[in-house]
Amino acid sequence: MNQDLKVFNTITRTKESFEPLHPPFVGMYVCGPTVYNFVHLGNCRTFTCFDIIYRYLTHIGYKVRYVRNITDVGHLENDADEGEDKIAKKAKLENLEPMEVVQRYTNNFHMVMAQLNNLPPSIEPQATGHIVEQIEMARKIMDNGFAYEVNGSIYFDVRKYNVHHQYGKLSGRVLDELIAGTRELDGQGEKRNPEDFALWKKAAPEHIMRWHSPWGEGFPGWHLECSVMSQKYLGQQFDIHGGGMDLKFPHHECEIAQSVGYCGQEPVKYWLHTNMLTVNGARMSKSAGNGILPHELFTGNHPLLEQAYSPMTFRYALLQTHYRSTMDISNDALKAARKGYTKVINGLRIAKKMHYVPQPNITINNNLVEEINQIIADIYKGMNDDFNTAIALSALLNLLKKINAIHNGQILSASIDEATFQKMIQTYIAFTEEVFGLREEPRTDIDQVMNVLLGVYREAKLNKDFGMVDTLRAQFKTLGIVVKDMKDRIEWAYEE
């Protein structure tokens, strides 16, 4: 809160000072996944970027309520009337209950988020859990004259809305140009105009996901859930709404229209949009089929990948890029990220064990103190400039150089004052772990390490160096491990 944070607001296309509506509280809504398939790395990029934003806002003292939804109904294959619900389609395809599909991919999503060390949001509402509220909002929008009913479906009347409001202001579109550029799609017969969008859709007889409504059995439109759930948990106006750039139009545009149509107020103060992850220069997308899945990255089991890359390697690669820039995934970039990540984590292990050693006869090097304080300031400066993690990370690496130099004895800790020393260590640890969300990934398991140690043990036995043998046994015992000398081999077990 004591930081001069600036954020790039999509709707004004400028960097603005971040001033929450009700400090110290911050309401942040991020469009979550539609759980009809595995999330791919592009999806992961967005959620990880917002995780870091969430972490930084928290770090600088805000009380953030972070809402990220699960879309489990209403997301159609296309905009035509016969467009199938994505969940329902998958359910039919795999012969599952729709909620089985939802559960399966929600579980996968949560697992991947945990692997990437993304914190869970404060609230993770599901669209199907808010059908009543969605019906209510659709009804109110219709009462207010911004929607109409046709054959049990409710559509938002974009042209009517546009008379006194500006549909397209977020994505920089003008309705007349949109209309001029629209191709006539088949199956839009029910809508008055092609740019109208569904708030509620009548369920065809074969449609398996359906709820009662004043207009008969049906299901909610995709855009409506976000308006409903953000408003329910964050209020009619809240601070941050995030999502991928591809959601700007039409999804977020429609959200604005719905909220205004519902209560006359625009819902969001700051719109934040993350850029796309690309593969060979082309956007990663489910429909293009060029998506790389997290487990494919983590195992290296993908034609484009030369090797496996860990979740933290990927997270580090994300940190090196600003969230509003496109990022291309490549083996070279990932390999470089892996090394950089390792460097940071080795530094973390050092920093956690480092102590200040006072030496009265050493004079304080004021230039060094100033340099270190400047680097710390640069880390915050980077993050305060629209969450520029690339800048902040580069400064963090500069800080790491000082930490390593002290650790190696190339710089004496006594040559800086203790307060600066502590600040240096704490800043390094806090940014690495709390803000950037990097953590140590064990590369070996205990068996591999024990094999090496038991080799030493075996050697000592062969040499009849029973002093060493006893010492090893005793040390293992303090760790809760017993060494078992079998007839023809040596094993270990946890002490009972």
Next chain:
RNA sequence: GGUCACGUGGCCGAGUGGCUAGGCAGAGGUCUGCAAAACCUUUUACAGCGGUUCGAAUCCGCUCGUGACCUCCA
């Protein structure tokens, strides 16, 4: 076709009027039983052509190239 981005050194990727981003790779050095790490130093830039300016990678124009959105997608 409309709208909007982008083009930075071997690679990735910040910056956006004057001041070394950073990482990976390369070179040299310190350290070192070997090796690694670490630290120090260092080479290679701003697509092209014009213009504005005392000064431009940074602003403006044009050209070329790439991409995104306009239809579901984070």
